[in-house]
Amino acid sequence: MTDQPAFTVEVHQNRFLPAGGTVVDAVLDVTAAGTGLAAAGGPPSAAQVIMIDCSGSMNSPATKMQEAKKATAAAIDALRDGVAFAIVAGRGNADMVFPSTVSLVPANRQTRGQAKNAVHRLQASGGTAIGTWLTMANHLFAPSTAEVKHAIMLTDGQNQHETAEQLAMVLRACQGRFVCDTRGVGADWSGSELRTVASALLGSADGLPDPGELVADFRAMTETAMGKSVAEATLRLWTPAGATIRFVKQVFPHVEDLTGRRADVSARIGDYPTGSWGAEHREYHVSIQVPANAVGEEMLAGRVSLVTGDQVLSQSLVLANWTDETALSTQINGRVAHYTGQAELADAIQQGLAARDAGDVETATAKLGRAVQLAEESGHSDTAKLLGKVVDVIDAPSGTVRLKQKVAGVDAELANVRSVKTIRVKGS
The missing domain is CATH 3.40.50.410 (von Willebrand factor, type A domain)
Incomplete structure (x- = not known):
């Protein structure tokens, strides 16, 4: 028998929506601190x-x-x-x-x-x-x-x-x-x-x-x-009546779309698998569509829990407030923007390489150019180096590239397999 690690779930979001706004985005910062193993117990079998x-x-x-x-x-x-x-x-x-x-x-x-x-x-x-x-x-x-x-x-x-x-x-x-x-x-x-x-x-x-x-x-x-100390944990998401889950993605340390892996607990509660945990840190992007409310109204858009068996290890809330103050509703949360860009980066690399393999030079150039631009913006230097072996970078900030005529097969495959790896927000 083991004690559970100390889990925390911290929510990063801009909870303010404009009049008529319906999409709530949040990044969940999940940390398991220490092994939490009982001295007389031990790790899971x-x-x-x-x-x-x-x-x-x-x-x-x-x-x-x-x-x-x-x-x-x-x-x-x-x-x-x-x-x-x-x-x-x-x-x-x-x-x-x-x-x-x-x-x-x-x-x-x-x-x-x-x-x-x-x-x-x-x-x-x-x-x-x-x-x-x-x-x-x-x-x-x-x-x-x-x-x-x-x-x-x-x-x-x-x-x-x-x-x-x-x-x-x-x-x-x-x-x-x-x-x-x-x-x-x-x-x-x-x-x-x-x-x-x-x-x-x-x-x-x-x-x-x-x-x-x-x-x-x-x-x-x-x-x-x-070193795993929790054999299996799930991300449990409750949403209010009328709300729809747009997606649930792991975004750090790599991009993994969990949306299709939902196991319904009830009509408004779903579990998403996260696998086993040691002392580590992961981040998840949750996007929820909620019914529009009047300006000045507030609602609970989601309740997020990390669960193992019947035990809730940690819990946090995703909120929505409707406002007519443009300065509040137009702010984009830094974490949400960062990981939205990294998910797009992974897609751009994979689609660009697929187009290249299919002989579609125009699409490959556009997608891989966008990937170079995103890698530059997000500080993804390792990914930028891999892309530099597949394309000639003419101007990274604008995403202007030219496909290389000769590319070692392994360089393209490395760019592909490592496309989903992400980095944390700078300064966090």
């Missing part, structure tokens, strides 16, 4: 599955397979004693590496050693069908009573041996059952595919062109999972 791409391309160059083995060993060493785990080899199908049966085993000195020996013997061959790997992970997690279920999926290529529809069906089956962090290694993976899996399974996605980065990254992902 956990399970981890590591899916390693063992397709033939992992030997080209051989350093990918070598470093993947080292990284998996580092992740195994980072598991707490007693955490249930398994290693899966991903090819055109999924094979158990350790244990030999489709099951999870508790981590201890003996099983860690056996697992690392089994990983060391792995050889690269065959193709890539990510859905089969995830299906195996789902089977492994299904009988487990672990509170935190975490998976790592590594691939060096694209999902060539199954259709997008097949992968989507697998993701629907896995959704809500475990969290999955996805990583691409080398230069031939697909940023869209990594984001699709991570988004569906509430994980992170990234690409590592240098295989030497895998060890530190695998260790960090596992340590983060081992």
Whole structure:
């Protein structure tokens, strides 16, 4: 049994609406302070599955397979004693590496050693069908009573041996059952595919062109999972009669649209999944359409709670006041403006790259130019550098760019997979 971390939910908004105004926007600043673990208790029970791409391309160059083995060993060493785990080899199908049966085993000195020996013997061959790997992970997690279920999926290529529809069906089956962090290694993976899996399974996605980065990254992902102190929390949103939720998005540390994941508690209350929490900070953008009221009227536009089980961890209010004072109603809250721009930045990059791949130079130039402009405005220097490898920037403030004639495939995929990463408001 654990004590809950100290959660706070702070609302940033301009609550003043003009006469006839109906849209209320707010950014929710959610912080879990400290681990909050009871001295006599401990962290939530956990399970981890590591899916390693063992397709033939992992030997080209051989350093990918070598470093993947080292990284998996580092992740195994980072598991707490007693955490249930398994290693899966991903090819055109999924094979158990350790244990030999489709099951999870508790981590201890003996099983860690056996697992690392089994990983060391792995050889690269065959193709890539990510859905089969995830299906195996789902089977492994299904009988487990672990509170935190975490998976790592590594691939060096694209999902060539199954259709997008097949992968989507697998993701629907896995959704809500475990969290999955996805990583691409080398230069031939697909940023869209990594984001699709991570988004569906509430994980992170990234690409590592240098295989030497895998060890530190695998260790960090596992340590983060081992540091979770709340297994599952939901953002619960109450709205008044006549109100409509326009959207609910996580906007920091990355953009994730949660609108379609609402689980109705009642007609006016909905839960949105946020996954597991350690000591960390996240921000969410909530947009609510409310019935217009008379000037001078005030209403509660929303009540936001962070909930685990039946326990409310923190709560805050979203308000609306109607005014005829233009100076009040035209102010745009800095947080809301900042994250609206970053969500637009992610969309512009993804749409621009898709248009580029489709040969639509005009749309690609316009979208990527807008992305460069937004990156400049928001101080997203890392994103600006990635975009600079895809376009020649003529004038960043105006978004004037020219598509590069020759672009390394990995540079475009890095821009894609990292498009959803956000930065906090300057000075906050």
